[in-house]
Amino acid sequence: MGFRITSANGYVDFFALVFSITTNVAGFEVFIDTSPPALEFGDSLSTNCSTTCALSEPLIMVEYKPGINPIQTRGDKWKADYFPSVKAWDISVPCYVKCKTGKTANKVVTVYIFSDPEIQLPVNLEGNLINVTCSVFNVSGQLQLRLTNGADILANELSNTGITIYHTLEAQSQLDKQQYVCEAEMKLQVQPIISPIVKKQVDTLRILCK
Structure with a gap:
């Protein structure tokens, strides 16, 4: 599947829409998906953090840098964020999951972006x-x-x-x-x-x- 952003002064080609990172910590997994895996300043971004934790409602937290405020939705074992227009030059997606006492997982995905030459x-x-x-x-x-x-x-x-x-x-x-x-x-x-x-x-x- 391909994804392309075009502009008057340049082009960007992506060869996949979703980039996923998985962490297996203390018997459960944490998934972080970003779509797309890289983007231009001002474009939209979707992220999702989910877990295989056996608890019915594990604690899931995604905390961004000050001033970054996405539209958030959540389910029992996932939390999704949507940025209609990214206005920061670097964004990390830190996902924290606490499953039972003292079990916390953290994984960071960095979104790479740069302005037109x-x-x-x-x-x-x-x-x-x-x-x-x-x-x-x-x-x-x-x-x-x-x-x-x-x-x-x-x-x-x-x-x-x-x-x-x-x-x-x-x-x-x-x-x-x-x-x-x-x-x-x-x-x-x-x-x-x-x-x-x-x-x-x-x-x-x-x-x-x-």
């Missing part, structure tokens, strides 16, 4: 220097940022925070209308995602003749 390619007069910038301002996870022109990699850097890379060139008439690509790639360390998430923005260089 932005490229700045100013119009300039022939003969002047042009400073091309490629940026991603919000990052959660290991991100590789590249600035390319055709097959040429002009700048390339790894980061787990916001990052800007640069390339300076001289404005020449033969470079007019060439395309430059600011591409961000995140390789998630979670299954079942088997392909990196890639977003890009493309801009065209404009040179004004003297």
